Each structure stands twice: as structure tokens, then as C-alpha cells.
Amino acid sequence: MAMMQGTSLIVMDQNRNVVFHQSNLRFVVLIGIGQQAERELAVKQLRAYVLQEKTESWKDCFVLTAVSRLYPSLTENCHKAYQDLSHCLVYRNIHSEDPIIDYDSIRFTWKVYYPxxxxxxxxxxxxxxxxxxxxxxxxxxxxxxxxxxxxxxxxxxxxxxxxxxxxxxxxxxxxxxxxxxxxxxxxxxxxxxxxxxxxxxxxxxxxxxxxxxxxxxGQRSKLNPTFVAQYIEEHYMSNLHLDHMAEKMETSPKYFSNYFKKTFGVNFVDYLNKVRLSHAKELLKNTDMPVSEISEKTGYLNSTTFTSTFKKYFGFSPSEFRKSASTDQLLFGRKK
Structure with a gap:
């Protein structure tokens, strides 16, 4: 049983295979098969057919073809087979070169990279x-x-x-x-x-x-998100503080503080720490630079402050993070 795009409405051929038009160029095909070995042959033939049509009649179309598991020829199994097809479309691999989504070949994974x-x-x-x-x-x-x-x-x-x-x-x-x-x-x-x-x-x-x-x-003055964020990104390694930022933005510290919290959703210190620690993580992962030097390069007055801030935001120390990142690189062959 397969779901594919095609050009027929309802057809029954001499082998009693039936094609139902579902909607929007989506079709369900009921294929009569005697045993599992015949299923494998049918999938192979279907794959060859789709590949051929994609270079000819369907060359300007995107085609998805799914195949369910093999079920006994009973009416109540039609729903199960249709569910298999739906699962094929949902659980399809995002970068598969195979034109056929075979339910029997689906390998479930939850290793989503979500940083x-x-x-x-x-x-x-x-x-x-x-x-x-x-x-x-x-x-x-x-x-x-x-x-x-x-x-x-x-x-x-x-x-x-x-x-x-x-x-x-x-x-x-x-x-x-x-x-x-x-x-x-x-x-x-x-x-x-x-x-x-x-x-x-x-x-x-x-x-x-x-x-x-x-x-x-949408930007017109210094006191706008683009200018503020860009200034922090370019000067995070310096001794930035509220009074300095207010002076650069030509406003008062109190006004700048309120503006920043309303605009960015966090206070200035939290935002600055996130920017600094983001750069610190890259240095910990990609260099052998000592923690004390990294703390200096990312704007912290000393390594003690850097370590305590890092642990506050991430739950572990810079050294523990570096060790974990190194282990992940060995396990997966590249950095996360």
C-alpha cells in the first residue's frame, strides 16, 4: 500500500490493485501481495517507477511516496495501513535520497540539535x-x-x-x-x-x-536596539557598565536601564553576561587558552568572578564545560 501523487482518480487494474484519490493530488493505492517476498519486489518496482517518472512526467513536481507494512487482506486493516502512510510522511528523514519512504525502514531518533x-x-x-x-x-x-x-x-x-x-x-x-x-x-x-x-x-x-x-x-537614533546590541557586541571585552552605556546613548542611566529591560526583555547585566559567556564558551571549546586569560578577554575583572558567573548561568564551571566539550568531540567527531 502506498500514498503518492499522480494523475488518476479511482482505478482497478487487472491485478485488482485499486487507486483512490484522497485530495489535492494525494492518492492511496491498495496493492494485492501474496507474501513478504513479493512486498520487497513491489517496493523495488515502485522505486524504479518513481525514479523514472521524476525524470519524465513528474520532473516539475515534488513527489512523496510512502509504503505501509504488509497486512492481511481484511477491511479493518485498511485503517492501519493508512496510519502507516501518515507516519511515513511525518517521520521521514529530512535528507533521504530514497524516493520511497518505507515504513519498515524508518529508524526513529530523538537526537535533535536544539542549541x-x-x-x-x-x-x-x-x-x-x-x-x-x-x-x-x-x-x-x-x-x-x-x-x-x-x-x-x-x-x-x-x-x-x-x-x-x-x-x-x-x-x-x-x-x-x-x-x-x-x-x-x-x-x-x-x-x-x-x-x-x-x-x-x-x-x-x-x-x-x-x-x-x-x-x-526602523532605526533613527542611537537609542535603538541595533545600535545598542552592536555596541555591546563590539565592546563586551571592555569594562562596560550602565553609566558608560547611558553616556554613549546620550541619555540617563535610569532611562537607559528601563529602556533596555523593556526592549530586550532582560536587564543590561544579564544581557551583557550572556554575550560574554557565549564568546567564552567558544574559546573554551576551540582553544587551549587558560581560563584566567579567557576571563580577561571576555571582560571579567578576574577568573574568580568569571567562574562564579559561568556556573550561575550554566550550572557547571568553565573547566567542566571544556572537559565535556572535549568528550563530545571525541564521541561525535565534531563539536556540538
């Missing part, structure tokens, strides 16, 4: 005007999930999480609510309809560019 700190970092890059670095992080997250062979349904919420981390910055600008709602609706519609990971990825990257343009066009 909230990296997602937040990409969001910070976007608001600071570094669109290229934001897109680089997005591409890396997709690449690692492809490597882990996660399912299609698992990738969709990852993409949506990244989108909403980015979208929140439009609420800081002067963009109209109606335009934001239209962007959100278009993004969700395209992501839900995407058949392949490339469609999800390109939709997200396009949204990044749209959001970046809207943020850029």
Missing part, C-alpha cells in the same frame, strides 16, 4: 546588523540536524523557534503590527507546506533578510 544559546546568539547578531553571521549559525544548526538524520516533524519546531527569536526584534522597531502578522503567517504556511529541509531552510533565511531590512529601516 538555545546558539539560537539566541544568532538573534543578537541579527539585531546588531551582522546578518551573515546570523545565517551562518542557522546553516550550522540545519547541517548538524541533517547529520543526525532527524525526522521532518522534528525540524519544523526548531525552525519556528529560530524564527520567533528573530521576530521579537520587530516589536522593538517601528514596524506595523499588520506587517509582522503577515510575515508570521507566510513563514508558518511555507514551513508547514515544505516537503524537504531545503524548503524550510530557505524560508527561514528569507525571513532573516526581511526582518533585518525592517529593523534597519
Amino acid at each position: 538555545l544559546d546558539e539560537i539566541e546568539k544568532s538573534s543578537n547578531f541579527l539585531v546588531s546588523g551582522n546578518v551573515a553571521e546570523c545565517i551562518r549559525i542557522i546553516n550550522e544548526i540545519f547541517a548538524l540536524n541533517i547529520e543526525r538524520r532527524i525526522h521532518h516533524y522534528q525540524l519544523v519546531p526548531v525552525a519556528k523557534t529560530m524564527f520567533y527569536y528573530l521576530l521579537k526584534h520587530l516589536e522593538m522597531s517601528n514596524s506595523e503590527t499588520k506587517a509582522i502578522l503577515a510575515l508570521e503567517l507566510e513563514f508558518n504556511t511555507q514551513v508547514e507546506a515544505a516537503y524537504h529541509y531545503e524548503g524550510i531552510q530557505s524560508t527561514l533565511i528569507q525571513a532573516v533578510k526581511v526582518i533585518a531590512d525592517k529593523i534597519k529601516n
Whole structure:
């Protein structure tokens, strides 16, 4: 039994195989098979047929073909077979080259790469005007999930999480609510309809560019999210403090503090620590630099303050994080 796109409505051939048109070029085919060995042959023939048609009649279409398990020829088993087909479409691998999604070949996994700190970092890059670095992080997250062979349904919420981390910055600008709602609706519609990971990825990257343009066009003075975030990103290693930031933004410390909390959703110190610790984690993972030197390079007055702050935010010390990151690299062949 297979679900595929095609051109027939209801057909019964000489072998009593039946094709039902479900909706929107979606068809269910009932295939009569005598035993398991015949199923394997049928799947092989179906695969060859789909590959041929994709280069000829279906070359301008995207085709998904799923095959259920083998069931006894009883009416009540039709529902079970149909559920198998639905599961095939949901649990399909996001980067499989096989034109057939065979239920018997599905290998379930939950190794989703879902790095909230990296997602937040990409969001910070976007608001600071570094669109290229934001897109680089997005591409890396997709690449690692492809490597882990996660399912299609698992990738969709990852993409949506990244989108909403980015979208929140439009609420800081002067963009109209109606335009934001239209962007959100278009993004969700395209992501839900995407058949392949490339469609999800390109939709997200396009949204990044749209959001970046809207943020850029909405800025008029120094006291705006883009300027503030960019200044912090460029000077996090310095001794930044509230009075200094207020002076740079040409306002009072009290006003800047209230503005920052309302705009970024966290207070200035928390935001600054997250930026500093994000860079510190990269140095811990990718260099042999001593912890004391890393603390200095990321803006902390001494290693004691750096260690206590790191542990407060992550629950473990910089040295423990470095050891864990090194172990993960040995286990998975690359950094998480």
C-alpha cells in the first residue's frame, strides 16, 4: 500500500490493485501481495517507477511516496495501513535520497540539535546588523540536524523557534503590527507546506533578510536596539557598565536601564553576561587558552568572578564545560 501523487482518480487494474484519490493530488493505492517476498519486489518496482517518472512526467513536481507494512487482506486493516502512510510522511528523514519512504525502514531518533544559546546568539547578531553571521549559525544548526538524520516533524519546531527569536526584534522597531502578522503567517504556511529541509531552510533565511531590512529601516537614533546590541557586541571585552552605556546613548542611566529591560526583555547585566559567556564558551571549546586569560578577554575583572558567573548561568564551571566539550568531540567527531 502506498500514498503518492499522480494523475488518476479511482482505478482497478487487472491485478485488482485499486487507486483512490484522497485530495489535492494525494492518492492511496491498495496493492494485492501474496507474501513478504513479493512486498520487497513491489517496493523495488515502485522505486524504479518513481525514479523514472521524476525524470519524465513528474520532473516539475515534488513527489512523496510512502509504503505501509504488509497486512492481511481484511477491511479493518485498511485503517492501519493508512496510519502507516501518515507516519511515513511525518517521520521521514529530512535528507533521504530514497524516493520511497518505507515504513519498515524508518529508524526513529530523538537526537535533535536544539542549541538555545546558539539560537539566541544568532538573534543578537541579527539585531546588531551582522546578518551573515546570523545565517551562518542557522546553516550550522540545519547541517548538524541533517547529520543526525532527524525526522521532518522534528525540524519544523526548531525552525519556528529560530524564527520567533528573530521576530521579537520587530516589536522593538517601528514596524506595523499588520506587517509582522503577515510575515508570521507566510513563514508558518511555507514551513508547514515544505516537503524537504531545503524548503524550510530557505524560508527561514528569507525571513532573516526581511526582518533585518525592517529593523534597519526602523532605526533613527542611537537609542535603538541595533545600535545598542552592536555596541555591546563590539565592546563586551571592555569594562562596560550602565553609566558608560547611558553616556554613549546620550541619555540617563535610569532611562537607559528601563529602556533596555523593556526592549530586550532582560536587564543590561544579564544581557551583557550572556554575550560574554557565549564568546567564552567558544574559546573554551576551540582553544587551549587558560581560563584566567579567557576571563580577561571576555571582560571579567578576574577568573574568580568569571567562574562564579559561568556556573550561575550554566550550572557547571568553565573547566567542566571544556572537559565535556572535549568528550563530545571525541564521541561525535565534531563539536556540538
